[in-house]
């Protein structure tokens with residue numbers, strides 16, 4: 001309240017003298033989260049070398065689309081049929097990369113030609129996930145950013161872009177608890193996406209549902225199923241869904257998966273079959289045995305994750321409210337799920353806040369990371385990731401971050 005530049009500088013210097021090393025940058029689970037899944041390490045052994053469907057875990061045969069048992073299990077999570085699933089190895093990003101690369105080289109099922117010589121453009125939502133942007137760019141897609149709103153992608157802009165330009169080949173976004181804002185797509189936006197007129201006959205909705213079961217409140221968000229909605233709209237091949245267990249079991253040894261129409265699955269698995277005889281069956285079967293036997297299944301496990309994560313998200317909200325509430329210096333999201341909080345400064349000082357925080361010993365996601373090319377045109381957005389550090393560190397780091405917002409804003413006003 002009424003803090004001057006001098007008093008803020010003094011608070012900042014006091015933090016600096018504490019010589020802290022805090023990290024609010026990594027959207028990773030904590031070791032406590034990982035510990036919940038340690039039973040997975042021994043759940044497959046010499047007695048479980050053949051699955052109930054008769055697949056030998058140690059040999060090649062079994063199919064590119066993954067173990068039948070794994071397709072069944074993860075199909076329930078995405079709300080689709082097992083026959084619509086492709087279950088892969090530990091990164092959903094790898095499946096995204098594969099799909100995007102094959103689209104470039106060969107086109108998708110309904111394409112007249114490969115995409116590489118069509119100057120393909122991809123709509124992305126901002127602020128968004130930096131790895132999506134970098135992946136799309138390195139493969140050769142031009143990014144067309146549209147804002148994400150509390151109802152998902154800004155559909156007026158998406159419809160206008162898709163309708164007029166045949167080189168706009170699709171949209172890539174996170175439908176549930178988006179990274180970093182926590183926003184989820186509304187039913188109305190789903191209906192508009194799956195039924196809109198598109199200049200490209202092979203326009204595709206790439207929906208990365210990485211946080212579909214990662215609820216943090218008693219009001220779990222259940223977004224409308226894009227695949228079913230597309231089918232009902234008469235565009236059954238328009239949607240490709242992705243998901244993974246990176247933030248359910250182990251981030252470095254989970255399972256990535258995807259879902260689409262059976263026709264798309266047939267088309268894509270044929271191409272993927274040139275890259276691999278099949279995914280890691282032992283890892284898939286570990287997940288099947290562990291997640292099916294966990295009390296309450298996947299949602300039972302997610303309740304345990306929530307108990308670990310909620311105090312950290314609460315600490316973020318409390319610190320921001322204590323320091324910045326009513327100041328007009330920043331707004332921030334209070335997500336009902338996912339892994340991130342998105343903060344917007346009122347003044348264009350995001351890069352200065354991140355630099356100050358670093359000086360005071362708090363690593364934040366680089367300013368601009370949630371935007372294509374790593375540049376936030378307004379220099380206002382900061383992504384906060386409280387999942388990895390212990391709650392006491394989150395409290396400390398957030399107080400420092402909030403003071404950095406105040407100091408950077410005061411510096412800006414004094415210019």
Ligand SMILES: Cc1ncc(COP(=O)(O)O)c(C=O)c1O
Nearest residue numbers: 027091092093129179210244246
């Ligand atoms: C939206 C989103 N998708 C995908 C990932 C990474 O998924 P995976 O580990 O399955 O490649 C992340 C990780 O932060 C993410 O935020």
